[in-house]
Amino acid sequence: MKQKSATKRIPELYNWVFLTPFLLVMILCAGWPLLRTVFFSLTDATLDSLKSSHFIGISNFVDLARDHDWWHAVRNTMTITFVSVPMETVLGMMVALILHRSFIGRGWMRAIVLIPWVIPTIVSARMWAWMLNDIYGIINELLLMASIIDAPIPWIASNTLSIVSIILVDVWKTTPYMALLMLAGLQSLPQDCFEAAEVDGIPFRKIFMNLILPMMKPTIIVAVIFRTLDAIRIFDLVYVLSCGNSANATMSVYARKHLVDYADVGLGSAAATALLFVIAILTVLYVSFNRKKTAVI
Amino acid sequence: MVVYMSAVMKHIYRGYNNLRTRTNRGDIGLIKRENAWKYKRLVKNTIFYVLCILVAAYCLFPFYWALVSSLRDSAHLFSTELWPSKISLENYSYVLGDALFGNSFLNSAVVATATSFLTLAVCLLAAYPLARHSFPGRKRVLMLALSITTLPHVAVLSGLFELIRILDIYNEKTALILSYMIITVPFTLWVMTNFMKSIPKDIEEAAIMDGSNQYRILTKIFLPILWPSIVTTGLLAFIAAWNEFLFALTFTLTAQARTVPVSLALFSGASQHELPWGLIMAASVVVTLPLVLLVVIFQRRIISGLTTGSVKG
Numbered sequence: 001m002k003q004k005s006a007t008k009r010i011p012e013l014y015n016w017v018f019l020t021p022f023l024l025v026m027i028l029c030a031g032w033p034l035l036r037t038v039f040f041s042l043t044d045a046t047l048d049s050l051k052s053s054h055f056i057g058i059s060n061f062v063d064l065a066r067d068h069d070w071w072h073a074v075r076n077t078m079t080i081t082f083v084s085v086p087m088e089t090v091l092g093m094m095v096a097l098i099l100h101r102s103f104i105g106r107g108w109m110r111a112i113v114l115i116p117w118v119i120p121t122i123v124s125a126r127m128w129a130w131m132l133n134d135i136y137g138i139i140n141e142l143l144l145m146a147s148i149i150d151a152p153i154p155w156i157a158s159n160t161l162s163i164v165s166i167i168l169v170d171v172w173k174t175t176p177y178m179a180l181l182m183l184a185g186l187q188s189l190p191q192d193c194f195e196a197a198e199v200d201g202i203p204f205r206k207i208f209m210n211l212i213l214p215m216m217k218p219t220i221i222v223a224v225i226f227r228t229l230d231a232i233r234i235f236d237l238v239y240v241l242s243c244g245n246s247a248n249a250t251m252s253v254y255a256r257k258h259l260v261d262y263a264d265v266g267l268g269s270a271a272a273t274a275l276l277f278v279i280a281i282l283t284v285l286y287v288s289f290n291r292k293k294t295a296v297i
Numbered sequence: 298m299v300v301y302m303s304a305v306m307k308h309i310y311r312g313y314n315n316l317r318t319r320t321n322r323g324d325i326g327l328i329k330r331e332n333a334w335k336y337k338r339l340v341k342n343t344i345f346y347v348l349c350i351l352v353a354a355y356c357l358f359p360f361y362w363a364l365v366s367s368l369r370d371s372a373h374l375f376s377t378e379l380w381p382s383k384i385s386l387e388n389y390s391y392v393l394g395d396a397l398f399g400n401s402f403l404n405s406a407v408v409a410t411a412t413s414f415l416t417l418a419v420c421l422l423a424a425y426p427l428a429r430h431s432f433p434g435r436k437r438v439l440m441l442a443l444s445i446t447t448l449p450h451v452a453v454l455s456g457l458f459e460l461i462r463i464l465d466i467y468n469e470k471t472a473l474i475l476s477y478m479i480i481t482v483p484f485t486l487w488v489m490t491n492f493m494k495s496i497p498k499d500i501e502e503a504a505i506m507d508g509s510n511q512y513r514i515l516t517k518i519f520l521p522i523l524w525p526s527i528v529t530t531g532l533l534a535f536i537a538a539w540n541e542f543l544f545a546l547t548f549t550l551t552a553q554a555r556t557v558p559v560s561l562a563l564f565s566g567a568s569q570h571e572l573p574w575g576l577i578m579a580a581s582v583v584v585t586l587p588l589v590l591l592v593v594i595f596q597r598r599i600i601s602g603l604t605t606g607s608v609k610g
Binding site: 012014015016018019021022023025026028029030032033034035036037040045047050095098101103105107109110111112113114115116118119120121122123124125126127128130131133136138141172176177180181183184226229230232233235236239240252255256259260265268269272273275276279282283286287 | 345346348349352353355356357359360362363366374375377418419420422423425426427430432435438440441442443444445447448449450451452453454455456457458459460462475476478479482483486511536539540542543546547557558559561562574577578581584585588589591592593596597599600603604605
C-alpha cells in the first residue's frame with residue numbers, strides 16, 4: 001500500500017521539476033517587477049534613488065488624480081479603444097467571411113492579410129506618417145485630386161486629427177489578427193447547416209444574422225475582450241505618431257514619460273498601477289470567459 | 298498580382314461563357330431559370346473578387362508605397378506617380394552602408410534569436426506536464442500564463458529597471474532578452490500546450506511500457522513529432538521579439554546597443570519636416586522584408602499558431 005502511493009508521487013514531483021524553469025522566469029521577470037512597481041507607486045522614488053526611497057502612502061495617486069494630463073491620457077486611451085475595437089471587429093468579421101470561402105488564390109489572400117500584422121508597429125507608424133504627411137503625403141494628394149477636400153489636412157500635427165490617425169493605423173494593423181480569430185471561430189462551427197441554408201436559397205444576410213452571429217457569440221466576446229486589453233495598453237504607435245506631443249498621450253505613454261523622461265518613478269509607477277488595475281478587472285472577465293469556452297483546460 | 302488577376306478573370310469569363318452556350322439546348326423555361334440563377338452567381342462572384350482585391354489593396358498599399366518611395370532619388374521623393382519612372386538605389390546603398398543601422402540590425406537578430414531559443418527551451422519543458430498529465434495546480438499555471446499575456450508592459454517597467462540595474466546588465470542585450478521573456482513565454486506556453494495535447498496518448502503509453510523515463514519520452518518521442526509546432530511557436534516568438542519597442546527603448550542608452558525599431562523611431566532630421574523620408578522608407582523595407590518572406594512561406598503555420606494561442610476553436 002505504502003509503495004503504491006510512493007510510485008504515484010514520483011511523476012507528480014516530475015511535473016513540478018519540468019515546470020520550475022517557467023515558474024522561475026515568470027517570478028523573475030513578471031511577478032517580482034510587478035510587485036516592485038506597485039511598491040514604488042507608494043514611495044517618492046526617482047530614477048537615481050531607487051534604493052533610498054521613502055514610503056509616502058497614496059500621495060502619488062492623489063497627485064495623479066489632480067493631474068489634468070493624466071485624465072486627458074485616460075480619455076485618449078478610452079477613445080482609441082472604444083472606437084477602434086468595434087471597427088476592427090466588424091472589419092475582421094468581414095475579412096474572415098471572405099477568407100472562409102474557398103476561391104482561387106485563397107492561400108495568397110491569407111498571406112496578404114497577415115502582412116499588416118507582421119510589420120513592426122514602429123515601421124507601420126513611420127509608413128503611415130509618411131502617407132499622412134500634410135505636405136507631401138499621398139493621402140492628402142489623392143483626396144485633393146478627387147476634390148473631396150480643398151486644402152491639405154494636417155493629419156498628424158492637429159491634436160484631434162492625430163487621434164483619428166492613430167485609430168486609422170491601429171485598425172489597419174490589428175484587423176488581420178481579429179480576422180484570424182474570427183476565422184478560427186467560423187471554421188469550428190458545423191458547416192453543414194450553412195450549406196443546407198444556402199441550398200434552401202436563404203439570403204446570406206439572414207444566414208449571417210440568424211445562424212452565424214449567434215453561434216459566433218463566444219468567439220466574438222473573447223476576441224473583443226482580448227483586443228480591448230491590447231488596445232488599452234497601446235504604446236508604440238502613439239509614441240511614434242504623436243512625436244512626443246502630450247496632447248494625445250495614452251495611459252502607457254504618460255506612465256513611461258513620468259517614469260523615464262521625468263525620472264519620477266513614484267508618479268510613473270502610480271500611473272502604471274492604475275493602468276494595471278483597469279486591465280486586471282478586464283483580465284478576470286477574459287479568463288473566466290475563456291475557461292467557460294475551453295473544455296480542455 | 299497579375300497572375301492572380303488573370304486567373305480570376307478566367308474564372309469569371311468561364312461563368313459568362315457557360316451562360317451563353319447553355320441557351321441553345323433544352324427546355325426554354327428551365328434554361329431561363331437556370332440562366333437567372335447563373336447570372337446571379339456571376340454577379341455575386343464578381344462582387345466577391347472585387348471585394349477581395351479591395352481588401353488586398355487596403356492591406357498592401359502602405360507597404361507598397363514605402364517600397365516605391367524608397368526607390369526614388371531625393372529629387373523625385375515627393376512625386377506621386379504609382380511607379381517611379383527612374384529607379385534609384387541611393388537610399389538603399391546609404392542605409393545598408395550605415396554602420397549604426399547594420400549594428401542595430403545585428404542586435405535585433407541576436408536578441409530575437411536568443412529569445413526564441415530560450416523561450417522554446419523553457420516552454421517545451423513546461424508544456425509537457427501541462428499537456429500530458431493532470432495534477433493539482435495545472436489549471437492555475439495555465440491561467441497564470443494567460444493572465445500574464447494581458448499584462449500592460451509599462452506596469453513592469455520600473456521593477457524591471459531596478460532588476461536590470463541590480464544585475465548590472467543595463468544597455469546590454471541580456472537585459473532585452475530577459476525582459477522579452479515576459480512577452481514570449483506565456484504565449485508560447487499556451488500555444489505549445491495546445492499543440493502537445495493533440496498527440497495521441499497511445500504513443501506515450503507504449504514508451505512507458507518499454508521503460509522510458511519522462512525525460513526520454515519528451516526528447517526522443519515528443520520532440521521529433523512536434524518539430525513543426527516548434528518551428529511555428531519559435532517563429533511567433535521571433536517576430537514578437539523583433540518587433541518589440543518599449544523595453545528596447547527603455548533599457549538601451551547608446552546608439553550601438555539599439556535594436557532596429559528603436560533606431561527607426563529615433564531616426565530624425567533637424568525638424569519634423571526635414572525627416573529623411575527616403576532613408577526611413579528604405580530602412581523600413583529592409584526591416585520588414587524578412588518578416589514578409591516568413592509570412593509568405595509559413596502562412597498556414599503562423600495562422601494555426603496564432604489562433605490556438607488566444608481563442609480555442
